Amino acid sequence: MQYIYLLPAAFFAPIIHEWVKALCSTFQGDPTPRNTGYLTANPFKYFEPIGFLFAMAFGFGWGNPTPTTALHYRDRKRGVLVTYLTPVLVNFLLGIGSAALVGIIAVRAMPISDPNILFLLIRFSHPESSLVIISLVLLANFAFININLALFNLIPVYPLAANKILLQFSRPDTIARLNHYEKTLQVFLILALVPWFGGVGPLARLFWPVSFRIIGFVWGIVV
Secondary structure, three states: OHHHHOHHHHHHHHHHHHHHHHHHHHHOOOOHHHHOOOOOOOHHHOOOHHHHHHHHHHOOOOOOOOOOOHHHOOOHHHHHHHHHHHHHHHHHHHHHHHHHHHHHHHHHHOOOOOHHHHHHHHHHOOHHHOHHHHHHHHHHHHHHHHHHHHHHOOOOOOOOHHHHHHHHOOOHHHHHHHHHOHHHHHHHHHHHHOOOOOOOOHHHHHHHHHHHHHHHHHHHHHO
């Protein structure tokens, strides 16, 4: 039952990421997103089923990558930075904003003044019992997955944002090596996502505590 409340965040967070990327690239003179149909309000254009399932299962996912062509940017390096860092920043800010909204709702509607109690309420409650609880759970999941997605895109493996940025600032021999090992790095990335021996995957062990600390810090400010 709890997976139902992950669904909106798992669906929309990667879509928002790719839509912002399409906007940023287009605004800098790149016609590729428009020509390929990615400059659209249709969310299913950015939907990627495997990435969605990974987000539902492990808290890390991805959308259908928006095609871009850096050759069209007036300043290629700055253009790549803007196009690929802005969606990461948007996901992070959406996560922070959602976490803050959880705290504000909890203070006014519950009321709750302890972030630890708020975390326990969201973690162990039955969401179907209250409209307020449903709102808190949905927003908390949206915060968690958006922050995870922002952190996930800082891994320099294709097609994540950090990879695109790294290639723009690398020497030709480094670019050649990265391209040569691209498939291998992707396999290791997938293996790092999935749980090992019934536990959580290495990426979850690395990023989940960071996400929870960020959310807890925000709650500590607003609660």
